[in-house]
Amino acid sequence: MARVRNWQLGREMDYPYEENRPARQVCMLFDLNKCIACQSCTMACKTTWTAGKGQETIFWNNVESKPYGFYPLAWDVKVLALLGENAQPWEGNVYKGTTIFEDLGMNQRLKGYLPDEMDYAHPNLGEDECLKILDGEGDYIKGPTHKNWGFFFPRICNHCTFPGCLAACPRKAIYKRQEDGIVLIDQSRCRGYRECVAACPYKKSFYNDTVRISEKCISCYPKVEAGLMTQCTTQCIGKIRLFGFRTTDYDKLTKKQVRENNPFDFLVHVRKLALPIYPQFGTEPNNMYIPPVHVNPDFLSQVFGPGVENSIKQYRNAGKDKELLAALLLFGATERICDTFKLEGNETVGYDPQGKEIIRVPLTEPVYIRQVKNLKTGAFLTNNS
Amino acid sequence: MKKLLISASLLMLPVVTPAFASGGPAKDLSIPIISADNPGHWGGHEYHGSFKRLPPVQLDGGETYVEGVVKSKKIKGEIPMDAVNRTWHEEDPVRETSYNQYNQSWEQAPATVWSDAPATEIQMAPQNLVMPGLVVPTVPVVKVKSVHNDKEIAFLLTWYDATKSETETMEDKFSDAIAIMFPVKDGAEPSFMMGDDENPVNIVYWKAAWERDLEFGYQDVRDAYPNYNYDMYPEVIPAIGQTIDTPIRRYNEGQRQYLTALKLRNISRVDPERLTAVEELNAVGFGTLTRQAQNNSVGHGVRRFGYWSVVIKRPLNTGDVQDAVLKPGSKTMMAIAAWDGFNKNDGAGGNRGPRKNYSNGGWVPLEIE
Ligand code: SF4
Ligand code: SF4
Numbered sequence: 001m002a003r004v005r006n007w008q009l010g011r012e013m014d015y016p017y018e019e020n021r022p023a024r025q026v027c028m029l030f031d032l033n034k035c036i037a038c039q040s041c042t043m044a045c046k047t048t049w050t051a052g053k054g055q056e057t058i059f060w061n062n063v064e065s066k067p068y069g070f071y072p073l074a075w076d077v078k079v080l081a082l083l084g085e086n087a088q089p090w091e092g093n094v095y096k097g098t099t100i101f102e103d104l105g106m107n108q109r110l111k112g113y114l115p116d117e118m119d120y121a122h123p124n125l126g127e128d129e130c131l132k133i134l135d136g137e138g139d140y141i142k143g144p145t146h147k148n149w150g151f152f153f154p155r156i157c158n159h160c161t162f163p164g165c166l167a168a169c170p171r172k173a174i175y176k177r178q179e180d181g182i183v184l185i186d187q188s189r190c191r192g193y194r195e196c197v198a199a200c201p202y203k204k205s206f207y208n209d210t211v212r213i214s215e216k217c218i219s220c221y222p223k224v225e226a227g228l229m230t231q232c233t234t235q236c237i238g239k240i241r242l243f244g245f246r247t248t249d250y251d252k253l254t255k256k257q258v259r260e261n262n263p264f265d266f267l268v269h270v271r272k273l274a275l276p277i278y279p280q281f282g283t284e285p286n287n288m289y290i291p292p293v294h295v296n297p298d299f300l301s302q303v304f305g306p307g308v309e310n311s312i313k314q315y316r317n318a319g320k321d322k323e324l325l326a327a328l329l330l331f332g333a334t335e336r337i338c339d340t341f342k343l344e345g346n347e348t349v350g351y352d353p354q355g356k357e358i359i360r361v362p363l364t365e366p367v368y369i370r371q372v373k374n375l376k377t378g379a380f381l382t383n384n385s
Numbered sequence: 386m387k388k389l390l391i392s393a394s395l396l397m398l399p400v401v402t403p404a405f406a407s408g409g410p411a412k413d414l415s416i417p418i419i420s421a422d423n424p425g426h427w428g429g430h431e432y433h434g435s436f437k438r439l440p441p442v443q444l445d446g447g448e449t450y451v452e453g454v455v456k457s458k459k460i461k462g463e464i465p466m467d468a469v470n471r472t473w474h475e476e477d478p479v480r481e482t483s484y485n486q487y488n489q490s491w492e493q494a495p496a497t498v499w500s501d502a503p504a505t506e507i508q509m510a511p512q513n514l515v516m517p518g519l520v521v522p523t524v525p526v527v528k529v530k531s532v533h534n535d536k537e538i539a540f541l542l543t544w545y546d547a548t549k550s551e552t553e554t555m556e557d558k559f560s561d562a563i564a565i566m567f568p569v570k571d572g573a574e575p576s577f578m579m580g581d582d583e584n585p586v587n588i589v590y591w592k593a594a595w596e597r598d599l600e601f602g603y604q605d606v607r608d609a610y611p612n613y614n615y616d617m618y619p620e621v622i623p624a625i626g627q628t629i630d631t632p633i634r635r636y637n638e639g640q641r642q643y644l645t646a647l648k649l650r651n652i653s654r655v656d657p658e659r660l661t662a663v664e665e666l667n668a669v670g671f672g673t674l675t676r677q678a679q680n681n682s683v684g685h686g687v688r689r690f691g692y693w694s695v696v697i698k699r700p701l702n703t704g705d706v707q708d709a710v711l712k713p714g715s716k717t718m719m720a721i722a723a724w725d726g727f728n729k730n731d732g733a734g735g736n737r738g739p740r741k742n743y744s745n746g747g748w749v750p751l752e753i754e
Pocket of ligand 1: 156157158159160163164165166183199200201202203204205216283
């Protein structure tokens with residue numbers, strides 16, 4: 001075991017390999033306040049990559065209804081239990097519990113579990129439980145303002161900095177690309193041991209029944225290499241996602257080195273609005289989420305770590321915070337990967353890595369007032385006359 | 386019907402002399418007969434307990450045991466691939482009645498190629514040198530026999546496994562398997578942990594799932610989920626009569642692109658055109674196992690009474706530089722690894738890869754007569 005630096009935990013941790021950060025890291029940002037669970041992302045991914053025989057239960061992208069929806073069944077509950085129930089304490093920004101790579105049993109390389117095949121039988125079992133079907137004893141959440149709460153949780157592989165899948169593969173058939181940090185399974189070298197399926201705490205490596213090997217999200221690398229965002233990002237109806245590259249080097253994550261004009265660095269490192277998913281697992285996931293403001297904060301802290309309160313406060317204020325708004329309005333605005341952005345008057349402008357302008361979005365939508373009637377033809381143009 | 390009943394009652398029972406006791410001359414392994422409704426202490430198919438109480442491996446009846454060495458016996462003629470089918474009574478279609486005709490004793494049965502070969506019982510240890518591993522052995526003992534006829538050499542591996550695991554066509558299912566390993570270079574002593582940088586090893590690997598693929602056709606989703614339905618796969622071409630059940634063997638190269646591993650010919654995993662239940666591999670240490678381009682071995686396994694019996698055969702000299710050369714009249718060594726596909730380890734699934742048992746102590750001397 002080597003010691004590596006995991007900035008999300010605010011400390012060093014054990015990992016089977018030496019720290020080796022890629023030159024740049026693919027990163028996806030999700031604004032969970034906007035997801036409508038339309039599953040367009042799921043289908044965009046499915047029809048692009050995993051529609052073939054043997055891939056029936058493979059969802060590189062899935063959207064589950066939290067708190068009780070899961071795919072595969074109870075994945076996060078089970079991994080949290082492996083780390084010890086209610087044993088993931090934070091002291092400020094420092095994680096004091098153990099990760100999946102620490103405190104191991106004698107025959108383990110890491111802590112994981114292999115889901116039962118029936119765990120894949122229902123893509124979002126439990127989705128309706130937040131509507132108090134669970135125990136018949138009234139609302140699960142009690143409180144004066146929100147009786148029930150729930151949110152939709154789109155998930156893909158996190159292309160982790162310290163991937164559990166990669167660490168677990170006895171054949172080194174999984175690798176992380178130096179040029180963009182995408183984590184891939186070599187389809188000609190995999191021998192279907194499913195160690196990665198058992199190891200990935202996010203359960204984002206899947207087994208293909210027909211070819212008998214594991215397959216995982218490839219971050220649409222043919223698109224990424226062409227400077228485009230992934231399918232799940234560009235097809236998102238709710239415009240909740242932004243895909244691109246974040247600065248990776250831990251040492252340089254000081255105020256000065258962070259690129260404030262890069263939307264990912266800005267939202268993750270400068271503003272700390274977007275938070276990692278289950279950082280306590282220890283894989284340093286590179287998908288970041290803006291937590292939903294209306295959800296029980298205890299639950300959010302369990303999922304997104306200690307930064308939840310700050311994030312929600314900023315998000316509620318986003319309407320008055322022009323700089324923040326400028327970054328948030330890039331979401332869903334273009335298919336091209338945006339390297340830098342700038343606030344220009346009432347517009348946010350996005351640039352590609354060559355510095356060429358690729359998108360310009362107004363901070364406030366222009367308002368057009370339609371006539372009630374077409375004066376020439378007399379036809380009604382609105383229905384509120 | 387009567388015959389069937391009798392055969393069902395013929396359960397392998399332990400005998401007075403445990404097969405683990407010291408080697409030496411042929412042992413008296415007469416088979417007690419018990420009735421169908423009294424299956425006896427061992428209960429036949431299921432066995433749970435420490436390996437010391439394991440029923441002795443005795444599918445071949447009276448045998449000569451040698452210890453600490455595998456002796457490959459020289460024979461004349463063909464080497465039979467089926468270890469269990471006793472060719473000495475061809476006119477009798479129900480093999481088990483042969484016991485009765487020979488006065489219920491293996492001793493009086495005519496010798497066969499495999500029953501005459503000396504047996505070595507190899508105790509297995511749980512792999513826990515690299516993680517992940519096993520804590521306790523899941524296949525505690527494997528019996529090895531070997532014969533050769535100057536052209537070909539074969540190994541018969543027999544072990545007890547209460548659970549038959551012969552599918553991998555399901556997310557959480559793993560196959561029973563066994564492998565034998567030799568040094569590639571003559572006289573070399575590679576690390577028994579799958580070789581080392583200077584000394585590659587040659588591995589022949591048998592898998593129960595492949596045996597089933599051969600018998601019933603490549604197992605696919607329909608075999609795992611008989612009642613499943615799927616609207617349509619994009620690679621399927623209905624215009625030429627294909628359906629979701631069209632075997633992937635019939636897919637053309639274009640269609641195979643939808644099954645990346647098939648297109649890439651990762652035939653260790655997806656081989657709808659498989660010819661035998663074994664594959665040959667090389668390794669230079671843990672994590673380096675690589676399939677050979679040319680496969681010279683054949684294998685066949687059968688399962689009875691909870692035992693797997695697997696015959697692996699190959700030319701003594703395959704002419705393939707990646708294979709170990711096995712010469713008559715020489716001494717070399719071999720090692721064994723075995724997997725119980727059903728055995729779950731701390732929730733992380735059945736035996737596979739490094740979650741295996743290996744011949745305790747590593748290499749076992751192999752003397753080729
Ligand atoms: S999310 Fe899972 S599959 Fe993806 S890189 Fe991390 S550990 Fe591997
Ligand atoms: S496409 Fe967007 S809005 Fe729809 S479910 Fe996926 S992430 Fe949510």
